Amino acid sequence: MRGDGDGWVISEGGGHFWGRHGAAGLLLRAPGPDGTFAVLLQHRAPWSHQGGTWALPGGARDSHESVEEAAVREALEETGVQADLMTVRTTVVTHEVPGWSYTTVIADATEQLRTVPNRESSELRWVAEHEVADLPLHPGFAASWERLRVVTAGIPLLS
Incomplete structure (x- = not known):
């Protein structure tokens, strides 16, 4: 299903x-x-942007959604994981340019779903x-992984 958030933004510097x-x-x-703890990663399909790399499930935010709602919706679409099986802990803006941002929503599940x-x-x-960085990561995820590790280290895993 296409939402109103689907589409490219071109930054002042020409980035898409x-x-x-x-x-x-x-x-x-x-x-x-x-x-x-383990992290759920997506090996991106070859045809997709940065295909063949590993990243978090995610995507475009629709105009009516919070970042938490968008991340949970995208995860459901891409992984089948239901919202009621996770607890959102915090959010981190991991990339930002004028007019656009990417937010990582950190959540916990009580088991590997x-x-x-x-x-x-x-x-x-x-x-x-501790094995995430050994994979060929999507460049955006790779650039934020160490920062996300620091943030998650300060949040006890729910059990």
Whole structure:
């Protein structure tokens, strides 16, 4: 379903950014077997922008949505994870240019939930937090990952 947020924004510097009202992604954490946490990542379909890289499920925010609503909706569309199975903890603006921003919504699940990829995903995978940077990451996600690790380190995982 297309929302009113779908479309490219061109920044003053000529950069192209998806989401007429900005964009949001979901960093969903769940307990890992070793006492740390795992993050749900999406291996982006080859045909998509930056296809073949790993990133958070996410996308364009519609005009009527909060960043939390947009991230949770996009995660449902791309992974099948239901909103009632997660608890939103905080948000972090991880990229901003005049007229556009990307916000990462950090949420917790009590277990590594079953996922169902849509056509935008080659694969969905729960990845141990300390192994995320070993994957070929989407450039935007790669640029924000260390900052997100610092933020998540200060938020105890819900159990």
